[in-house]
Amino acid sequence: MRNRIIIGTRSSKLALWQAEFVKAELQKLYPEINIELNKIKTTGDKILNVPLAKVGGKGLFVKEIEEALLRKEADIAVHSMKDVPTEFPEGLHLAVICKREDPRDVLISRVQGSKFKIQNFKSIPHKAKIGTSSLRRSCQILNIRPDLIIEQLRGNVDTRIRKLDEGKYDAIILAAAGAKRLGLGNRITEFLSFEVSLPAIGQGAIGIECREDDEFVNRIILPLNHFETAICVKAERAFLKKLEGGCQVPIAAHAVFVEQDKISLDGLVGSIEGDRIIKGNKKGHISDAEKIGIELAEDILSRGAKLILDEVYKR
Numbered sequence: 559m560r561n562r563i564i565i566g567t568r569s570s571k572l573a574l575w576q577a578e579f580v581k582a583e584l585q586k587l588y589p590e591i592n593i594e595l596n597k598i599k600t601t602g603d604k605i606l607n608v609p610l611a612k613v614g615g616k617g618l619f620v621k622e623i624e625e626a627l628l629r630k631e632a633d634i635a636v637h638s639m640k641d642v643p644t645e646f647p648e649g650l651h652l653a654v655i656c657k658r659e660d661p662r663d664v665l666i667s668r669v670q671g672s673k674f675k676i677q678n679f680k681s682i683p684h685k686a687k688i689g690t691s692s693l694r695r696s697c698q699i700l701n702i703r704p705d706l707i708i709e710q711l712r713g714n715v716d717t718r719i720r721k722l723d724e725g726k727y728d729a730i731i732l733a734a735a736g737a738k739r740l741g742l743g744n745r746i747t748e749f750l751s752f753e754v755s756l757p758a759i760g761q762g763a764i765g766i767e768c769r770e771d772d773e774f775v776n777r778i779i780l781p782l783n784h785f786e787t788a789i790c791v792k793a794e795r796a797f798l799k800k801l802e803g804g805c806q807v808p809i810a811a812h813a814v815f816v817e818q819d820k821i822s823l824d825g826l827v828g829s830i831e832g833d834r835i836i837k838g839n840k841k842g843h844i845s846d847a848e849k850i851g852i853e854l855a856e857d858i859l860s861r862g863a864k865l866i867l868d869e870v871y872k873r
Contacts, residue, residue, distance in 0.1 A: 560774055562592045566623040566632030569597035570714040575739050576764050577636045580656070583782055591778075596632050598623050620767075624650055627768065633775050635767040639760025639791055640733075644799035646767070653776055654766040655791050657784035659735035661762040661812055663695060663755040665748045666737070667729040668722060676729050678748045682706065689718065689727035693830055693870075697808035698755050699731070700832025715740055731755070735762035756810035756826055756837075759794040763787050786815055789844050793823045796851025801827065801859070807870055811851070819844050825854045827863035830870060836863045 563584070567577035574595070581593045600622045624647050626632040639655065646652065667676035676682055682703065689711030690696055696708040709727055711718055715736050722730045729747070737746055766782065768775045790813035803809040811825040821844055828835040838861070840854040859867075 559590075561590065562594070563634065563775070563778075564594050564596050564632045566596050566598055566626045566635040568600055568623070572715055572736050572740060573636070573638070576638065579739075580634075580636045580764065580766060580782065583656075584778065587781060588778060596626060598626055598632075624767070630769075633768065633772065634779060637765045637767060639763040639765045640758040642760065642765050642767070644795055649770055650767055651770045652765050653768050654779050654783040655760075655788040656764040656766070656782055658763040658787040658790070659738060660749070661757045662734045662752070663731050663750045663757060663761075664734045664737055664746045665729055665731060665750060666719065666722060666745050667747045668725070669745075674747045676747065679750060679754060682729060686728035687726075689722060689730035692731075692758070693808045694758055694810050694828075695731050695755055697828035697830060697832045698810070698826075698835065701828065701835050702754065704832065715742065719745060733757070733761055752812060752824065756824060757812050759798045759809070759811050760791045761812075763791050765791075789847050790814065790821060790823075793821055793847040793851040794825075796848040797823065797825050797855045798851075800852045800855035801863070801867065803867070807867065811854075813847075813850075815844075816841065821847060821850065823850050823854055825851075825858060827858055827866055829866050834862070834866060836861050836866070 565577050565581060567573050577595050584593055620637055620641055623635045627635055627650055628647065665679050667674045684705050685707055687707045687709050688699060689709050691710055691712050699706060711730055715732060718730055718732065721727065734749060737743060766779050793813040794811040797811045798809060801809055808828040808830060811823060813821050813823040816822045820841060822839060822841045824839050826835055826837040836858050838854050838858045840850045842850045
């Protein structure tokens with residue numbers, strides 16, 4: 559029995575919340591193990607003045623942490639699932655997916671007195687400035703409201719809300735999970751329906767990556783795996799992998815259990831301007847989660863998504 563485990567994590571407030579959550583869950587199971595955090599700066603954390611889509615490459619928020627795993631400077635890595643690429647370096651794997659928090663996107667507007675300045679998505683004024691760094695979000699929002707002005711918004715959750723409060727934006731869009739985990743639920747103006755904004759692949763779920771051959775670590779983290787979340791995220795990630803997408807592409811997908819042993823997967827691909835969005839849905843048995851994701855991707859590709867993705871990648 560080893561008595562020390564090192565968690566590799568980014569150092570943002572949200573990443574540390576996630577790492578501390580995993581640490582606390584493991585500490586409950588194994589009080590005798592000493593668990594430490596190794597805070598690592600990733601490429602995505604260092605480049606804050608450029609939109610993610612322009613930085614290019616996959617794994618902007620995980621690469622340096624994976625290198626620490628391979629060098630044995632960390633035993634496990636705790637990630638936001640939406641940051642995790644579909645391919646892993648040799649010797650590493652995604653061992654656990656924890657129970658998902660609310661997967662939706664949220665609208666956050668400025669506060670005036672005791673009220674929100676903009677009450678909801680429907681009442682956003684003409685040509686309002688909306689802050690988001692996500693092509694997935696901007697494409698879906700522009701599809702409904704082409705008049706809106708999308709402004710780049712990078713930085714951690716606190717920074718984004720501060721920029722909103724300073725008046726740089728009329729409203730911003732964030733993941734509900736991040737806002738809730740940081741105790742900022744009171745700042746949420748509206749939870750956006752999936753019809754308005756379908757989430758990123760794996761949004762709201764925390765993933766734990768480790769070395770494949772580390773039997774001890776693989777065994778002790780297994781109780782943290784949440785069966786339903788893991789199945790749903792598996793389907794979403796198979797969809798993403800088939801489309802060869804990263805966080806620089808307007809791709810969205812979300813799976814839910816519809817019966818005890820069936821899932822329903824919604825997916826979409828959109829153009830950067832939001833003028834074209836191709837949506838689809840596939841249902842099937844949980845044992846076919848990956849197959850469902852691949853088949854939905856093939857269906858959407860055949861209906862014009864390939865053309866859209868080729869254009870995005872050319873940019």
